[in-house]
Amino acid sequence: MLNPYDDTYFMKKAMQEAELAFDKDEVPVGAVIVIEDRIIARGHNLTELLNDVTAHAEMQAITAAANFLGGKYLHNCTLYVTLEPCQMCAGALYWSQISKIVYGARDEERGCIALKTKLHPKTKMIGGVLAEEASELLKRFFIKKRNLN
């Protein structure tokens, strides 16, 4: 039997979070954290609304997932995030010992791959899931911002 809960399924949920950020005039990045095919945390970028550079989608999802689990380690969890994590978020994911990271679009400039942020040895990372959709939404956001200024 086919499992409907594949990476694309959960990345679509992360995309819905990114769209919430878009609607709030935030750089549209969204994230969900999943354990055993169940979403235990959601987050979207809120750096402008909260006036807080630490309020990235992933950071909020990490805090919410640990709160749900009652422990700070995210073993057996997968993070789905629409944009490759930055140094800060990858650094937080390092401490969380999360099992898997799935990202959508690459961030060639400020992403953890280009900046060589160290991931935990327990963590696997793959990318490119719904990359085009994530990238499109980001482009649409920056065009909107440019036209407003």
Add this chain to the structure above:
Amino acid sequence: MLNPYDDTYFMKKAMQEAELAFDKDEVPVGAVIVIEDRIIARGHNLTELLNDVTAHAEMQAITAAANFLGGKYLHNCTLYVTLEPCQMCAGALYWSQISKIVYGARDEERGCIALKTKLHPKTKMIGGVLAEEASELLKRFFIKKRNLN
């Protein structure tokens, strides 16, 4: 006239925060953020109590300082932290565009220098202020933990 508000003065304040963490059975790291010789934010490590890997002293101080300033950028601010920032905290400091980072003890293993975390071009970093005191407190903590287990 001598300015009593030098790096040692503010690092002592960060050390007081680290001692609060020690008393709560947390890895003793403390931080303060200063603008124009005035402390606008304090934080100490609370990862165990909050069950949250993101609750490092620096992260809390960054959020609190931005809240105080009413804006997310920490221009003209200096962070004093008793231990060299990790990748996550250095990544957050990158986004904050903070002017200066002063740390106490080096973290040769997980610190941002060894792991080559990128700092913002606007940010200067110096270290070694009250390094021995910070290091002693950390050692005392790990000896206490070992004796309890």
